[in-house]
Amino acid sequence: MNADVVPTQESTEATRYWLGVALDVPLPGLFDYYAPTPVDAGTRVIVSFGRRQMIGMVAQVKAAPDIPPEGVKAVDAVLDDLPPMPDDWMRLVVFAARYYQRPLGEVMLPALPVSLRKVTGYTGKGARGGPVARVDKSKRKVAVVDAASAAPVQLNPEQAHAVQAITGAQGHQTFLLHGVTGSGKTEVYMHAAQHVLAQGRQVLFMVPEINLTPQFEQSLRARLGNADQPGLLAVLHSGLADGERLRAWLRISRGQARVLLGTRLSIMTPMPDLGLIIVDEEHDTSYKQQDGLRYSARDLAVWRGHDLQVPVVLGSATPSLETWHNAQRDHYQLLSLTQRARAVQLPQVRLVDTRRLALEHGFSPQLLDAVKARLAQQEQVLIFLNRRGYAPVVSCNSCGWVSQCPRCTAYTILHRTQGGRAHNHLQCHHCGYHAAVPRRCPDCGDQDLRPMGRGTQRLEEHLAEWFPQARISRIDADSTRLKGSAEALFAQVHAGEVDILVGTQMVAKGHDFAKLGLVGVLNADAMLFAQDFRAPERLFAQLMQVAGRAGRHAGAGEVIIQTDYPEQPVYQALLKHDYQGFARYSLEERKAVGLPPFAYQALLTAEARALKTAVAFLSEAAALPDTAPELYPTSDAVTRYDPVPLRVVRVANTERAQLLVESDSRPALQAFLTTWSADVAALATRHRVRCHLEVDPLEI
Numbered sequence: 001m002n003a004d005v006v007p008t009q010e011s012t013e014a015t016r017y018w019l020g021v022a023l024d025v026p027l028p029g030l031f032d033y034y035a036p037t038p039v040d041a042g043t044r045v046i047v048s049f050g051r052r053q054m055i056g057m058v059a060q061v062k063a064a065p066d067i068p069p070e071g072v073k074a075v076d077a078v079l080d081d082l083p084p085m086p087d088d089w090m091r092l093v094v095f096a097a098r099y100y101q102r103p104l105g106e107v108m109l110p111a112l113p114v115s116l117r118k119v120t121g122y123t124g125k126g127a128r129g130g131p132v133a134r135v136d137k138s139k140r141k142v143a144v145v146d147a148a149s150a151a152p153v154q155l156n157p158e159q160a161h162a163v164q165a166i167t168g169a170q171g172h173q174t175f176l177l178h179g180v181t182g183s184g185k186t187e188v189y190m191h192a193a194q195h196v197l198a199q200g201r202q203v204l205f206m207v208p209e210i211n212l213t214p215q216f217e218q219s220l221r222a223r224l225g226n227a228d229q230p231g232l233l234a235v236l237h238s239g240l241a242d243g244e245r246l247r248a249w250l251r252i253s254r255g256q257a258r259v260l261l262g263t264r265l266s267i268m269t270p271m272p273d274l275g276l277i278i279v280d281e282e283h284d285t286s287y288k289q290q291d292g293l294r295y296s297a298r299d300l301a302v303w304r305g306h307d308l309q310v311p312v313v314l315g316s317a318t319p320s321l322e323t324w325h326n327a328q329r330d331h332y333q334l335l336s337l338t339q340r341a342r343a344v345q346l347p348q349v350r351l352v353d354t355r356r357l358a359l360e361h362g363f364s365p366q367l368l369d370a371v372k373a374r375l376a377q378q379e380q381v382l383i384f385l386n387r388r389g390y391a392p393v394v395s396c397n398s399c400g401w402v403s404q405c406p407r408c409t410a411y412t413i414l415h416r417t418q419g420g421r422a423h424n425h426l427q428c429h430h431c432g433y434h435a436a437v438p439r440r441c442p443d444c445g446d447q448d449l450r451p452m453g454r455g456t457q458r459l460e461e462h463l464a465e466w467f468p469q470a471r472i473s474r475i476d477a478d479s480t481r482l483k484g485s486a487e488a489l490f491a492q493v494h495a496g497e498v499d500i501l502v503g504t505q506m507v508a509k510g511h512d513f514a515k516l517g518l519v520g521v522l523n524a525d526a527m528l529f530a531q532d533f534r535a536p537e538r539l540f541a542q543l544m545q546v547a548g549r550a551g552r553h554a555g556a557g558e559v560i561i562q563t564d565y566p567e568q569p570v571y572q573a574l575l576k577h578d579y580q581g582f583a584r585y586s587l588e589e590r591k592a593v594g595l596p597p598f599a600y601q602a603l604l605t606a607e608a609r610a611l612k613t614a615v616a617f618l619s620e621a622a623a624l625p626d627t628a629p630e631l632y633p634t635s636d637a638v639t640r641y642d643p644v645p646l647r648v649v650r651v652a653n654t655e656r657a658q659l660l661v662e663s664d665s666r667p668a669l670q671a672f673l674t675t676w677s678a679d680v681a682a683l684a685t686r687h688r689v690r691c692h693l694e695v696d697p698l699e700i
C-alpha cells in the first residue's frame with residue numbers, strides 16, 4: 001500500500017474498512033488497521049507493526065477504530081490465497097485464548113502451518129504467488145496404498161456394543177472407551193470411523209505421538225483408504241517439514257482428505273465436515289502443550305465436539321482421573337472392554353520385593369531366571385527402565401564428589417558414546433550441557449571416579465554379558481535421535497529380529513508386539529515419592545501400559561516389577577489389574593484434600609536470574625487482587641498459595657518459582673484469571689521477570 005496517498009475526509013468514510021487484526025505478539029488485544037475494500041473476519045493480512053511486517057489475521061470487522069482514525073495504518077496486503085477461516089475454527093481459537101488466558105493473536109497464528117504466517121513466503125524472492133500456490137502447483141502425488149491387506153475382523157460383543165453406542169449418538173456425546181490393554185480399542189475406533197466416513201463426514205483421530213507408531217498409520221491407511229481414494233488420510237505432526245505440513249493441512253481443510261491422523265496440534269485444524277473426534281490414549285501427557293499456549297488438546301477436543309454437536313471418543317486402558325470422574329458422574333458415557341481381544345488372559349503380574357535381595361546390577365534372581373526361560377521359548381523380553389544414559393551420576397569414591405551441572409541444580413548424567421569408554425561424556429538432561437568425564441576428581445584429585453546407579457545403556461551392557469546369544473536392542477531418546485531411527489528399531493522388534501528390548505517410556509505406548517512374553521520393570525519406585533500429587537496416577541498408568549505389552553497375542557504373559565514398597569496401593573492395584581479400584585482409592589484421596597478433579601488450578605511460574613527476584617514478583621502478583629478488590633469479585637472463592645521454588649530451581653542459569661491458585665469453581669477461577677492475567681503481565685513488564693500462566697497444569 002502507498003502511505004503517501006492520503007485520501008480526503010469524505011472518501012475516508014466511504015473507502016476505509018476498519019479491522020481488528022490479531023498478531024502473534026505478546027500484547028493483549030487486537031490492533032486496528034484498515035483496508036480499502038471489504039475484508040471478512042478470518043482473512044490473513046500483511047501489516048506493518050513497529051518496524052517489521054507481519055502476517056496477522058482479521059479477527060473483527062469494525063464500524064470504527066478504537067484509536068483516532070488518523071493514526072490507523074492501512075494493511076499492506078490482503079492474502080486471498082485461502083478463503084477466510086471458517087466460523088467454527090474462529091470460535092475454537094477464541095475459546096482457547098479466553099480459557100487459557102492468552103492474547104488471541106498468540107493462539108490464532110501459531111494454530112496455522114508455519115508457511116501461512118511467514119511474510120517472507122509471500123514477499124521474498126521466489127514467492128511465486130505464496131506457499132499455497134506453490135504447494136498446489138507441485139505435482140507431488142499422495143502415496144497409494146494397497147488396501148487388500150487388511151481384512152476387517154469380527155467384533156466381539158463388547159466391541160460391537162461400543163461401536164453401536166458411538167455411531168448411534170445423536171448430536172454431541174463424549175464417550176470414555178475404557179478397555180484393558182490389548183482389548184481391541186483400535187478396532188472400535190476403525191468401525192466407528194468407517195460409519196462416519198460412509199455418511200460423508202470427516203474424522204479427526206488424535207494420538208499422543210505418531211513417529212512411535214508408524215504401523216498404526218499403515219493399518220489406518222489400509223483399513224480406511226482404498227485404491228480409488230489414496231488421499232483419504234492426512235497426517236499432521238510437528239516432525240513434518242513446512243511444505244508437507246501445509247499440504248496435509250490444505251487437503252484436510254478443503255475436505256479432500258477425510259481422515260486426519262495427528263498429534264495434539266491437529267485439534268486446531270479446520271475440518272469442514274467433521275463428524276467424529278477420537279482421542280486415543282487420552283490420559284497421555286503429550287496432549288498437553290508445554291510452552292506457548294499451554295492447552296490440553298484432549299479438553300479442546302471435548303469442547304469442539306460439543307460446539308459442533310458431534311461425538312467424541314476418549315480411549316484408554318488407564319483413563320486420567322479427570323476423565324474417569326466425568327464418566328462416574330455421567331458427564332461422559334462409559335463403554336468398557338473388559339477382555340483381551342486375542343489372548344485369553346491378561347498377563348500375570350508379580351511383585352519382587354527387593355528390600356532383602358542381593359541384586360546383580362539391579363536385576364533380581366527372579367527376573368534373570370524369567371528372562372532365561374522366555375528366551376529359551378523363543379519369546380521376546382522387554383526390560384523397562386525410565387532413565388536413559390549409562391549412569392545417573394559419576395561420583396568420587398574417596399571424597400564423595402558428584403558430577404553436577406554448572407548451570408542447573410541437577411546432576412550430570414554419564415553417557416557412553418559409541419567407541420567405548422574413552423568417549424564417555426557427561427550430559428545435563430535439563431539444559432543440554434555437555435562435558436568430558438574428568439580424569440580425576442575435581443575436588444580431591446583422586447582417580448577413582450565411578451558411575452553410580454544405572455540407565456538403559458548400562459542395562460544393555462550387562463544383558464549383553466549375561467545373554468551373549470541374544471539380540472538386544474535399546475529404544476530411548478538417545479538411540480532414536482536420528483529421523484526414522486525409532487521407526488526402524490520398532491520395525492525390527494515387530495519382525496522378530498530382537499530378543500531383548502531395553503527401553504524407557506517410549507516403548508510402553510500403544511505397541512502391539514506379537515511375540516513379547518515377559519516385561520521386567522526396574523526402579524519404578526523412583527516415581528513413587530515424587531512431590532507432584534499426580535505421580536502415583538502417572539506411575540500406575542505407565543506400569544499398566546508397559547505391563548500390557550506382554551502376552552498380547554497368545555500364551556501366558558508375565559510381568560515382574562521389582563520394588564522396595566510392594567505394599568503400596570499402586571502396586572497392589574497393578575497386581576490385580578485393578579484400574580477401577582485404583583481410581584476409586586485415588587479419587588477419594590483427592591476429594592478428601594480438595595485436589596483436581598475436585599478443584600481447578602492455575603499455576604504462575606516466574607523465571608529470573610535470582611530466586612529471590614522471582615519469589616518477590618510472585619508475592620506481589622499474589623497480592624494484586626487485594627489492591628483492587630472491586631476488580632476481583634470472585635477472589636474470595638479463589639485460594640492463592642505462597643510462592644515456592646521449583647524442585648529443580650535453577651535451569652540454564654535461571655531460577656524458577658511458582659504460585660498456585662485454586663478454586664472449587666471453574667467459573668470463579670476463570671473470572672479471577674481474566675483480570676489477574678492482565679495485571680500480572682503488566683507487573684512482569686515492570687519487574688522484567690519472565691513468567692507464564694498455565695491453566696489446568698499437569699505438573700505442580
Ligand SMILES: Nc1ncnc2c1ncn2[C@@H]1O[C@H](COP(=O)(O)OP(=O)(O)OP(=O)(O)O)[C@@H](O)[C@H]1O
Nearest residue numbers: 153154155156181182183184185186187341510512
Ligand atoms: N475382534 C477381534 N478379533 C480378533 N482380534 C482382534 C479383535 N479386535 C482386535 N484384535 C486384535 O487384538 C490386538 C489388540 O488390539 P489393539 O492393539 O487395538 O488393543 P488396544 O485396546 O489398543 O490395546 P492397548 O491399550 O494396549 O494399546 C490386535 O492385534 C488386534 O488386531
Ligand SMILES: [Zn+2]
Nearest residue numbers: 405408428431
Ligand atoms: Zn544443566
